[in-house]
Amino acid sequence: MAIARPVDRRLFFILDRAHTRLSKEADNYLAKNAGVGTSQAAVLIYLGYHDRCRLTDLAEGTGRNNAAITGLVGRMEADDLLERITLTSDRRAKAVALTDKGWALREQVMNDFRDFNDRLVKGLTESEVETVLKFLALAPENVKAD
């Protein structure tokens, strides 16, 4: 069939607006409970799964560019949440490792987000959540240039 429905043309903006509103809530929620914003929280979460990864990988994994990551990691290092480590294997690269304080905060962020994400999917069945995850995984690949 493939009938062009008006909603199709606005899908990106619907996503954008939903993301904006969710981010605002998540920021408030996190700031109140853990004292960080979503950008730093994303770094904490990612490092929990890929500790001592290199800055370039961290940038890729959190969707920021290298310049942004340098600043982000710098602020977090100043707050004692992580530390930069020069790798002996490649001394051009720096790895990032969570400190004890970083690990503890990550734990709290994870707990906060368990609640947050539970509310996020309220009204959806498990299979519908799977569909959303499938979309979120496919879409960025689908639109990648070239």
Place this chain on the structure above:
Amino acid sequence: MAIARPVDRRLFFILDRAHTRLSKEADNYLAKNAGVGTSQAAVLIYLGYHDRCRLTDLAEGTGRNNAAITGLVGRMEADDLLERITLTSDRRAKAVALTDKGWALREQVMNDFRDFNDRLVKGLTESEVETVLKFLALAPENVKAD
């Protein structure tokens, strides 16, 4: 059951990262074709459906706050895409109206996004797209504080 699956805890970040990547692609795509970014495009789209709406409504409709809208509209007014109109009915409020140039650009943005959104949902059935839309509509309400 409600078994806590690890993916649940990261849902927000999966969404955040997907949004970041999609926005970057959309920005490139739009900048190349229409010469605006996604924020300005969102305003153009919204105004097409609600021309001469007030700034507060525009802010609500695009998910930004009033301060952000003032700047955004200011830049677009400088580019001759729209104009501010002081309402005689309430002189505190300002309405925003697309110029001819704004309408023309909106048309192009809509065409660009038809292609973009088509690619966005590649691999999903219509019913799965409906599920995604349902999620995007529900989620911001679900997490709204109090």
Place this chain on the structure above:
DNA sequence: CCACAATATTACACATCCGAAGTAATAGAA
């Protein structure tokens, strides 16, 4: 050893967001 590539940092210009404070106009109460 040398040329080139890769990594991270820094600097710049700019877009965009927010919250808080400020200004102006309206609406409602005394």
Place this chain on the structure above:
DNA sequence: TTCTATTACTTCGGATGTGTAATATTGTGG
């Protein structure tokens, strides 16, 4: 009417993001 609270927008300061370009350091291949 006059005082007060609310509403609408703007302004300000600060955070964060982007892209680009320059730089220093290091690794790699010839």
